[in-house]
Amino acid sequence: MEREPGRRLATWAVVLLLAGAVTVAGGFGGFLMRYGVADFPAGAMPVHGSGDLVFYRKSGADPRRGDVVVFRTPTWEPEGQPTRYMLRVVAVGGDSIAWAPGDAAPALNGRPLAEPYLNGADPAPDKVRFSVAVPEGRVFLMGDNRGNSADSRYHQDTADGTVAVADVMGVVVDADRPVFVVVPLVVTSGLMALVAGTGLGIAALVARRRAALRRRPWPVTGAVGPVEGPRA
Incomplete structure (x- = not known):
């Protein structure tokens, strides 16, 4: 044939x-199941990624101190507009964190908080006083650029500025990982x-x-x- x-x-x-x-x-x-992408111009945090793009790893695990996270929380959104934020976790559930004028650095559980990521910058240039006992299932967040960061210090009227872990979308990762x-x-x-x-x-x-x-x-x-x- x-x-x-x-x-x-x-x-x-x-x-x-x-x-x-x-x-x-x-x-x-496979990539989108594990990672998310967000657009963050330089502001409260140095941009992690290519240009203004930030990659974050989606995870159901609780974020740890020092993690940079992407999150959404309705109580912070201006006039109900959906907004994603990127800030650093400085305290987790069960921690106490405080700062008062005259302190050299925020105190985490009674000890000065080590913050090498600030690269010697003033840890509290805006002189905003706070003293928060972080509830379980919530985190207290601050930006690395403390002078340009509307973080937990400025939302103390709601849950002492803490954010629910359930509102955290993921942990920011470096764009030079092999997966990228x-x-x-x-x-x-x-x-x-x-x-x-x-x-x-x-x-x-x-x-x-x-x-x-x-x-x-x-x-x-x-x-x-x-x-x-x-x-x-």
Whole structure:
């Protein structure tokens, strides 16, 4: 039996298209299940990521002291506008944290809070007094740029400025992690497979079209008019 023209090309086209679709969907889907992306211009925190983009790891675990987190909390949102924030966790449930004018640094559980991430900057330039016993299931947050950070210190009228752990969307991660190199490569390879599969599919259709034209009968002119006959 004569092989159908373009059949092998069509088979490879289907294989590449399926492989490309699975690779792209798997790469994007797997990434988005574990990581989120947010846009934060420089302000309360140095930007972690490429430009203003911030990557954060979605996690159901409670954030730890020192973690930079992305969160949403309705009580902080201006006029009910959905807003995402990025701040650093400085105290967790069960901690007490306080600062008063004259203190060199905030006191965490009665001891000066070590904050190497401030790089020697004033830990309390705005001189906002606070003394908070953080309830379980909540965190107290501050920005690294203390002079430009509307953080927990400025929301003490609601839950002493603490934020529910349930409102935390994820923990910010550095953009130089291997996953941020591997995923684009995987997705790119999937897109290339899709392009190649599309090209092979078009080539298979062309091959079938040409074969059909070769099999089409050509008209033969006789004494009584045109008579259909096979092409020589």
